[in-house]
Amino acid sequence: MKLYVVVKNALRTLLRNPMRAMLTALGIVIGVGSVIAMMEIGSGSSEALKKSISNMGANMLMIFPGMTSTGGVSGGMGSAQNLSPEDCEAIIRECPAVRTAAPTVRVRVQVVRGNRNWVPNQVQGTTSAYLDVRGNTIEEGSPISERDILNCNRVCLLGKTVARELFGDESPVNQEVRIKSITFRVIGVLAAKGANMMGMDQDDIILAPWTTVKYRIAGSSMTTANQSQSSSTSSTGSTRGVLYPSGSTSLYPEKSSTQTANTPLTMRFATVDMILASAVSPEAIPDAIKQITALLRERHRLHPQAEDDFSIRDMTEMTNTLSSTTKLMTNLLLCVAMISLVVGGVGIMNIMLVSVTERTREIGLRMAVGARSRDILLQFLVESIVLCLVGGIIGIMLGHGGAILVALMLGWPVSTSIPAIVAAFMVSAAVGIIFGYYPAWKASRLDPIEALRYE
Amino acid sequence: MELITLKNICKTYNLGDIDVPVLKGVSLDIMNGEMVALMGASGSGKSTLMNILGCLDRPTSGEYWLDGEEVSRISSDRRALIRNHKIGFVFQNFNLLPRTSAVDNVAMPLAYTAGHLSSREARKRAEAMLEKVGLADRMEHVPSQLSGGQQQRVAIARALINHPPVLFADEPTGNLDSHTSAEVLKMFQDLNRTENITIILVTHDAHVAGHAQRVIHISDGLINDGVYCAAPPVEEDVR
Numbered sequence: 001m002k003l004y005v006v007v008k009n010a011l012r013t014l015l016r017n018p019m020r021a022m023l024t025a026l027g028i029v030i031g032v033g034s035v036i037a038m039m040e041i042g043s044g045s046s047e048a049l050k051k052s053i054s055n056m057g058a059n060m061l062m063i064f065p066g067m068t069s070t071g072g073v074s075g076g077m078g079s080a081q082n083l084s085p086e087d088c089e090a091i092i093r094e095c096p097a098v099r100t101a102a103p104t105v106r107v108r109v110q111v112v113r114g115n116r117n118w119v120p121n122q123v124q125g126t127t128s129a130y131l132d133v134r135g136n137t138i139e140e141g142s143p144i145s146e147r148d149i150l151n152c153n154r155v156c157l158l159g160k161t162v163a164r165e166l167f168g169d170e171s172p173v174n175q176e177v178r179i180k181s182i183t184f185r186v187i188g189v190l191a192a193k194g195a196n197m198m199g200m201d202q203d204d205i206i207l208a209p210w211t212t213v214k215y216r217i218a219g220s221s222m223t224t225a226n227q228s229q230s231s232s233t234s235s236t237g238s239t240r241g242v243l244y245p246s247g248s249t250s251l252y253p254e255k256s257s258t259q260t261a262n263t264p265l266t267m268r269f270a271t272v273d274m275i276l277a278s279a280v281s282p283e284a285i286p287d288a289i290k291q292i293t294a295l296l297r298e299r300h301r302l303h304p305q306a307e308d309d310f311s312i313r314d315m316t317e318m319t320n321t322l323s324s325t326t327k328l329m330t331n332l333l334l335c336v337a338m339i340s341l342v343v344g345g346v347g348i349m350n351i352m353l354v355s356v357t358e359r360t361r362e363i364g365l366r367m368a369v370g371a372r373s374r375d376i377l378l379q380f381l382v383e384s385i386v387l388c389l390v391g392g393i394i395g396i397m398l399g400h401g402g403a404i405l406v407a408l409m410l411g412w413p414v415s416t417s418i419p420a421i422v423a424a425f426m427v428s429a430a431v432g433i434i435f436g437y438y439p440a441w442k443a444s445r446l447d448p449i450e451a452l453r454y455e
Numbered sequence: 456m457e458l459i460t461l462k463n464i465c466k467t468y469n470l471g472d473i474d475v476p477v478l479k480g481v482s483l484d485i486m487n488g489e490m491v492a493l494m495g496a497s498g499s500g501k502s503t504l505m506n507i508l509g510c511l512d513r514p515t516s517g518e519y520w521l522d523g524e525e526v527s528r529i530s531s532d533r534r535a536l537i538r539n540h541k542i543g544f545v546f547q548n549f550n551l552l553p554r555t556s557a558v559d560n561v562a563m564p565l566a567y568t569a570g571h572l573s574s575r576e577a578r579k580r581a582e583a584m585l586e587k588v589g590l591a592d593r594m595e596h597v598p599s600q601l602s603g604g605q606q607q608r609v610a611i612a613r614a615l616i617n618h619p620p621v622l623f624a625d626e627p628t629g630n631l632d633s634h635t636s637a638e639v640l641k642m643f644q645d646l647n648r649t650e651n652i653t654i655i656l657v658t659h660d661a662h663v664a665g666h667a668q669r670v671i672h673i674s675d676g677l678i679n680d681g682v683y684c685a686a687p688p689v690e691e692d693v694r
């Protein structure tokens with residue numbers, strides 16, 4: 001017997017009792033529908049999560065200085081002043097897995113413009129690489145240039161929130177703001193990024209050259225727990241060397257090497273609060289961490305047994321925590337949906353058993369006119385599979401529609417998942433086979449004489 | 456030539472630990488193109504014998520030759536094939552599929568026929584059969600819209616759809632009034648004469664049996680008379 005004839009007969013039989021078929025398939029409809037809706041909403045939210053993580057800075061690594069501990073009093077993470085801008089430059093130069101890096105100096109100060117004032121969440125001193133690392137773009141104006149950094153220029157970029165608070169609807173570019181009573185020229189406005197995963201406003205920010213922030217604004221940086229530690233305003237860093245390239249300005253006569261060795265000059269390096277680095281790809285993050293660690297240990301001249309005097313953090317921890325939470329939720333809901341599929345399958349089995357009993361005479365007759373037991377088996381199996389597939393298709397449409405509805409009404413992110421639809425289709429067919437097999441087998445085992453005589 | 460030959464057929468039902476012998480050694484021959492009536496008291500084993508003849512059941516012992524083939528020991532799939540190709544059944548209670556049109560009822564056995572017919576050809580054949588039994592204007596009627604006689608005619612059309620050489624009818628007129636009975640019997644006679652179809656019918660009614668060329672009487676699991684078989688019926692205890 002041709003398969004399509006069997007399928008056609010099955011459809012006809014089911015249509016003979018449409019209400020019953022619908023109610024029977026309802027369990028499958030609900031099961032498949034909820035699976036699809038869960039998958040689409042779940043994958044939508046995990047995609048949104050990924051987006052918001054990459055929004056914070058794709059493949060970002062944060063390098064913090066170590067901590068100081070004086071007489072048993074720990075200064076806390078980042079209290080040591082041992083990360084220099086030269087470390088940052090070396091990282092860019094020598095670590096192949098790092099795309100770019102930016103030093104940052106943070107202060108929290110008041111910004112004044114005319115009669116308005118505002119304390120931005122972050123006032124960051126940095127380089128133009130910062131924009132690249134954080135994935136920021138400039139909406140209007142120009143970025144911080146190399147020259148601004150070398151000259152300690154008083155220029156700054158405003159985040160959207162700060163621009164709105166201080167300038168309202170006016171364009172802030174080329175206007176002036178005072179940061180801690182020092183006049184800065186606004187050279188640009190950052191494009192809005194919105195809140196990050198922790199709900200922190202990423203637009204409440206001012207970016208300025210790190211040299212300016214370090215030497216002109218910061219008496220002490222925010223991350224310096226010990227406020228008594230005065231900031232280093234004198235520097236022998238390479239940036240200063242670039243700034244005053246010729247040695248002709250030296251005030252004192254050159255020291256001989258012996259003199260230098262005898263009276264070592266205690267030099268104070270410019271330090272930064274944090275270095276932000278960006279790996280070339282998400283897969284390169286572990287490599288980047290290894291390379292940076294090796295480089296910084298070498299630069300800081302650490303004994304092989306000594307502990308790192310810095311720490312590197314990446315976003316994977318955070319990503320993992322957050323995505324494992326959403327994954328857990330999705331899986332739990334999937335389990336519930338699976339249970340409803342099983343319940344639906346039991347419903348199918350129940351109705352198929354009733355149907356076999358009801359149609360015992362028909363089975364006997366079909367056997368009498370030449371149906372083999374496998375024909376009967378196929379007939380009932382196909383009936384239950386068709387029932388499940390129709391239920392599955394309706395469920396897919398309902399689930400998809402539900403997900404779209406959720407997206408429209410609640411604004412949740414959803415994404416259509418083709419594998420989920422295919423899987424749902426297969427699962428409903430499988431439910432049809434698994435739960436339809438026993439009734440069909442029972443039908444095929446009937447004795448034709450008994451079946452014909454059945455009342 | 457013989458279409459059907461039974462040799463010493465025994466059928467014993469097993470109820471728990473007691474054996475119920477129903478057929479106790481039935482031997483008979485039925486020629487091709489005969490019309491035979493099977494009569495006997497209620498419980499004498501007529502239906503049991505018909506089930507064996509119709510390849511629905513297997514005898515406990517004995518030989519059954521149908522159309523030159525020993526069929527008492529073959530597999531159930533093979534028997535299904537024989538039922539499909541060589542045997543037509545007409546039942547007392549018609550046994551039509553409910554809520555299914557007359558044409559679809561008639562075409563139903565074709566679904567199990569190996570020779571592949573398209574559904575259109577199958578329909579055509581079913582329509583031709585219905586015309587033959589005089590129901591050309593009732594093709595799309597479902598059984599509940601047909602009279603008893605019409606339903607039985609649909610059942611006859613269904614039995615004939617595969618052009619079987621033999622037709623078994625177990626009390627085909629049992630549920631019909633005398634007028635429609637006569638119609639159905641006339642149809643059997645016509646089929647028997649014009650198409651040379653062998654017909655074996657079970658009945659309680661001597662008048663019905665009178666339509667047949669030969670009447671076989673069965674009592675208590677043994678054939679009394681009307682047997683062509685040369686061999687005398689074997690003695691009681693064949694078990």
Ligand SMILES: Nc1ncnc2c1ncn2[C@@H]1O[C@H](COP(=O)(O)OP(=O)(O)OP(=O)(O)O)[C@@H](O)[C@H]1O
Binds near residue numbers: 469475496499500501
């Ligand atoms: N499946 C079975 N199990 C046990 N005994 C059976 C079975 N089928 C039939 N019998 C017995 O076999 C005997 C003959 O039954 P059968 O149906 O052949 O009678 P019948 O001649 O057709 O009677 P009727 O004219 O009333 O239809 C009866 O005594 C019945 O009880």
Ligand SMILES: [Mg+2]
Binds near residue numbers: 501502503625
């Ligand atoms: Mg009977």
